Amino acid sequence: MAKITLDKLRHSYMGNPKGPEDYALKEINLDWQDGGAYALLGPSGCGKSTLLNIISGLLQPSEGRILFDGEDVTGLPPDRRNIAQVFQFPVIYDTMTVYDNLAFPLRNRGVDEARVASRVAEIAAMLEVTEMLKTRASNLSPDNKQKISMGRGLVRDDVNVVMFDEPLTVIDPHLKWKLRSKLKELHQRVKVTMIYVTHDQTEALTFADQVVVMQDGEIVQIGTPVELFERPAHTFVGHFIGSPGMNVLPAELKGETAFFNGAAVTLEGGVAPGAGRHEIGIRPEFVTLAATGLPATVRKVSDLGRHSVVEAIAGDTRISAIVEGAVPGQGETVHLAFRPDQTRLYRDGWIASEKGRAA
Amino acid sequence: MALELQAITKRVGQVTHIKETTLVLEPGRFNVLLGETGSGKTSLIKAMAGLDRVASGRILMDGKDVTGMSPQKRNISLVHQFFVNYPHMTVFDNIASPLRVAGLAKSEIQGRVEAAADVLQLRPMLHRRPHELSGGQQQRTALARAIAKESTAVFLDEPLANLDYKLREELRDQLPDLFAGRGAVVVYATSEPAEALMLGGRTALMQDGRVTQFGPTAEIFRNPNTLTSAKVFSDPPINSAPVTKKGDRMELGHGVGWALTGAAAGLKDGAYTVAIRPNYISPVRTDRAHVPMTGTVQITELSGSESTAHFRMGAETWVSLAPGVHPYRVGEDREFFMDPAQCFYFAPDGAFVA
Amino acid sequence: MRKVNQKGWFFVLPVLILVAFNALVPMMTVVNYSVQETFGDNVFFWQGLDWFQQILRSERFHAALGRQFLFTAMILAIEVPLGVIIALSMPRKGFWVPVCLVTMALPMLIPWNVVGAMWNIFTLPDIGLLGYLMNHTLGIDYNMTQDPVAAWITVIVMDVWHWTSLVVLLCYAGLVSIPDAYYQAAKIDGASNWSVFRYIQLPKMKQVLTIAVLLRFMDSFNIYTEPFVLTGGGPGNSTTLLSIDLVKIALGQFDLGPAAAMSLIYFAITLFVSWLFYTLMTRNDAK
Structure with missing residues (x-):
């Protein structure tokens, strides 16, 4: 178990990178505490897998250092970093039994058989695979194979970090949910540092204590799931997290008051003066249908069972609202109200309104 | 066509x-x-x-x-x-x-x-x-x-x-x-x-x-x-457990029971299965009719906008999914509130009855 | 009742006809010869199983069969591990991949009799490159037309040169189909190179390896052209493999009855050993 520090990490797949656009990872500085559950979240190609491979040692960074507990491990190969990794597709040693699969990382390090037996039994019990221990691993279903892959990652108790690279990709939704909770439970029990890479916001937010949101090789925001949901630092985070994502409305700023389509919109607080492209950000969860407010025309209503998503158009901007109970019909005119303490202003994409300080 | x-x-x-x-x-x-x-x-x-x-x-x-x-x-x-x-x-x-x-x-x-x-x-x-x-x-x-x-x-x-x-x-x-x-x-x-x-x-x-x-x-x-x-048709999975109907009440065991209204009140006495989606089990009571159930919190998930808790009551694990942020501690015993109006009842052969 | 679509047979028909003419009909002729004696003019005498008994008891057949098994065992023992080792050491990405593949495939493109002739000239003591080098430069007495050991070594080296590529290419195909994640996982699990081979590469190569061993067994067990061109079965009978002996009996001595019986025994052995190999190598898959 270790604290992980990424120090001025940069990586380019090109031999001779010129501008910042040639870098798959632009400067990354990070500190991860021992025993935490972290997620790297972002769309395909955002650099999250590159970062993961650098931490595991499968890839050498072009610049910068990786420290485990203050010790520089940048030059060490994967097997000397004392880490474990679970891949997108289950990696199983086909010819071995489930038991031998789980024992493999221990036996490779010369752990004595008695200790191997007790660790394997413990992990198998946690993963609820005890009755499969004697079967050949090649005969398992995909979700059980992935469980065994996870088990191999967790069987060593001396690892610095366990990394998960989109481990639930091949798992059916109803089992995905089970494996996700299993993983969460395991983390709560073994308290080893875990890093989880995914493009799926639900997986990232439910698993991690702290989520790192990445875009185009850069970290956009680091925060707890609640922080990312409630106060996205960038419109990208607002859009990427949440389903549907945050409404982003073009705005004009006059003094400290924001205007959308000519109407003043109350923000969470004051705004530091400045120039730039201004946008109002409000989550669909905090938009309500009211007697008065912003007039809009209903374009589409989706009944999602637990609640409905009403998509309305004001001017030429689409605004989504999550509504419980009665919903308006398509084409009707509604009035939208924004919860002021959840209404933020963004300047050139980055948050510009300040919570609490009155305008 | x-x-x-x-x-x-x-x-x-x-x-x-x-x-x-x-x-x-x-x-x-x-x-x-x-x-x-x-x-x-x-x-x-x-x-x-x-x-x-x-x-x-x-x-x-x-x-x-x-x-x-x-x-x-x-x-x-x-x-x-x-x-x-x-x-x-x-x-x-x-x-x-x-x-x-x-x-x-x-x-x-x-x-x-x-x-x-x-x-x-x-x-x-x-x-x-x-x-x-x-x-x-x-x-x-x-x-x-x-x-x-x-x-x-x-x-x-x-x-x-x-x-x-x-x-x-x-x-x-x-x-x-x-x-x-x-x-x-x-x-x-x-x-x-x-x-x-x-x-x-x-x-x-x-x-x-x-x-x-x-x-x-x-x-x-x-x-x-x-x-x-x-x-x-449920994600997260629907909670289900055996229940017994006696008179105008449904008994779940562990001291949890509720009065029946509507179609369910007309059922014959006997054994049924109750099923309720996780979003109708809440950590806060919003209605007097909601039925309290006490369980030990086992797993918690927080997705920013919603909080999930898996809690154990007797031999069964229940899942609650509630909007907003609810600070759960793993291992604590706490009360959850179930909305009986959202319960489905099924006969022993699995057919919907009320 | 559900009608079964019989149209499929129509498409298989040409193949069935072809197989009938180039396998079944000749084979029935062989069966015909194997139980009769003829002195020409299409006059036949019934012999029953006499020819079979004669062949099975003949020391000449035993010797040829022994040489045949020895030859096949030796080339399998060399070509399979060598092929695996070469496949493992070939690059899996980049510029050298096509170069290696083409180089590997070259020997297999050469017609069999040409291979025999090439090696024959190559090893001639006075003018062949190898023969001259061995005798005159290195001072090793090497003459495969006179020394049985030299003849055997030459035949085996020639076969290894000609056919190891087949094993290499099949194994290589198996190796490149292994996803990178397996190697990465093994690295992280702290697996040694031997473990990676034993638990990842070998299991993934197993199916193609089965095919490779079967093909090499059948081909080497039935080998004729190359050793015949190279040594003609000599010196003496030292490299007279089964097929060479068979041709000697059939066309040299014109003993059609014994030759036919021998072909059938030969065929039965090939079939049985192939079946044995296949069963043994796929036995564990069902579990």
Whole structure:
């Protein structure tokens, strides 16, 4: 178990990178505490897998250092970093039994058989695979194979970090949910540092204590799931997290008051003066249908069972609202109200309104 | 203009993949097949598309028997989970390929391909090859091919499964509009209940090669006909437990019981199964009628906007899903409140009773 | 009742006819000869199983069969491990991949009799490159037309040169199909190179390896052209393998009856050993 520090990490797949656009990872500085559950979240190609491979040692960074507990491990190969990794597709040693699969990382390090037996039994019990221990691993279903892959990652108790690279990709939704909770439970029990890479916001937010949101090789925001949901630092985070994502409305700023389509919109607080492209950000969860407010025309209503998503158009901007109970019909005119303490202003994409300080 | 399955079954060797199924799928709205992997969705699609032979029963398209007809003659399109495009052809040629096979005039092909490309925002990419496209664009190309072909039936077999989460959301939002007004029967297979709800239309729930329920999506979500249907159409999984009815009360054990109202009050005394979705079990009491249940918190998940808690009460694990942030501590005993008005009751054989 | 579509047979028909003419009909002729004696003019005398008994008891057959098994065992023992080692050491990405593949495939493109002739000239003591080098430069007495050991070594080296590529290419195909994640996982699990081979590469190569061993067994057990061109079965009978002996009996001595019986025994042995190999190598898959 270790604290992980990424120090001025940069990586380019090109031999001779010129501008910042040639870098798959632009400067990354990070500190991860021992025993935490972290997620790297972002769309395909955002650099999250590159970062993961650098931490595991499968890839050498072009610049910068990786420290485990203050010790520089940048030059060490994967097997000397004392880490474990679970891949997108289950990696199983086909010819071995489930038991031998789980024992493999221990036996490779010369752990004595008695200790191997007790660790394997413990992990198998946690993963609820005890009755499969004697079967050949090649005969398992995909979700059980992935469980065994996870088990191999967790069987060593001396690892610095366990990394998960989109481990639930091949798992059916109803089992995905089970494996996700299993993983969460395991983390709560073994308290080893875990890093989880995914493009799926639900997986990232439910698993991690702290989520790192990445875009185009850069970290956009680091925060707890609640922080990312409630106060996205960038419109990208607002859009990427949440389903549907945050409404982003073009705005004009006059003094400290924001205007959308000519109407003043109350923000969470004051705004530091400045120039730039201004946008109002409000989550669909905090938009309500009211007697008065912003007039809009209903374009589409989706009944999602637990609640409905009403998509309305004001001017030429689409605004989504999550509504419980009665919903308006398509084409009707509604009035939208924004919860002021959840209404933020963004300047050139980055948050510009300040919570609490009155305008 | 409908696709009708009349008592079809499908077998491979000794294994029955599709048990006797009768369905009428209509154009205009999405027809969603919802079920876990291995529940028979792909099997059913292959049978409908004519890729596999049915063991018995008939398939009618627009009232015409197509049971033994090859897929080439059925005028259908199939979009697969994996991005299937011809790698050596440009996007234009990929979209045009079925039209060229059909022997359409050059100008007609040009027009149809461009119209389909416009709908799917592929205009700027028409002269690229598939490997130069992102996953989303590749799948759009496959969809454009289906649209340009103007098929009578379009089968979409988990077409978004291999796309990024946000991309999936975007494309899913556009899909119903893409096919609206084209007169094609659209069949969409998915394993995600949320996806079925977002697509709307009608949904057929599948389990073990059988359609357990078929009807307007939101309606069958709220009115499951069996315990199996309720389980298939719930994510996170629906809570279920044995209960006993005595007089006008339902007893769950562990001192938890509630007074029955409505249809449930009219049930005969005896053993039933109760099922309730996690979002109707809340850590806060919002109504006096809600039933308190005390359990030990085992797993907690916080997704920013919602809090999930798994808690154990006796031998059963229950799941609560509530909007907002609720600080749970693992291992603590705490009260949750269940809304009895949202309970489904099932007879011992699994049939819905109230 | 469900109608079974019988159209499929129609498509198989040409193949069936072809097989009938180039395998079944000749084979029936052989069976015909194997139980009769003829002195020409299409006059036949019934012999029953006499020829079979004669062949099975003949020391000449035992010797040829022994040489045949020895030859096959030796080339399998060399070509399979060597092929695996070469496949493992070939690059999996980059510029050198096509170069290696083409180089490997070259020997297999040469017709068999040409291979025999090439090696024959190559090893001639006075003018062959190898023969001259051995005798005159290195001072090793090497003459495969006179020394049985030298003849054996030459025949085996020639076969290894000609056919190891087949094993290499099949194994290589198996190796490149292994996803990178397996190697990465093994690295992280701390697996040694031997473990990676034993638990990842070998299991993934097993199916192609089965095919490779079977093909090499059948080909080497039936080998004729190359050793015949190279040594003609000599010196003496030292490299007279089964097929060479068979041709000697059939066309040299014109003993058609014993030759026919011998062909059938030969065929039965090949079939049985192939079946044995296949069963043994796929036995564990069912579990």
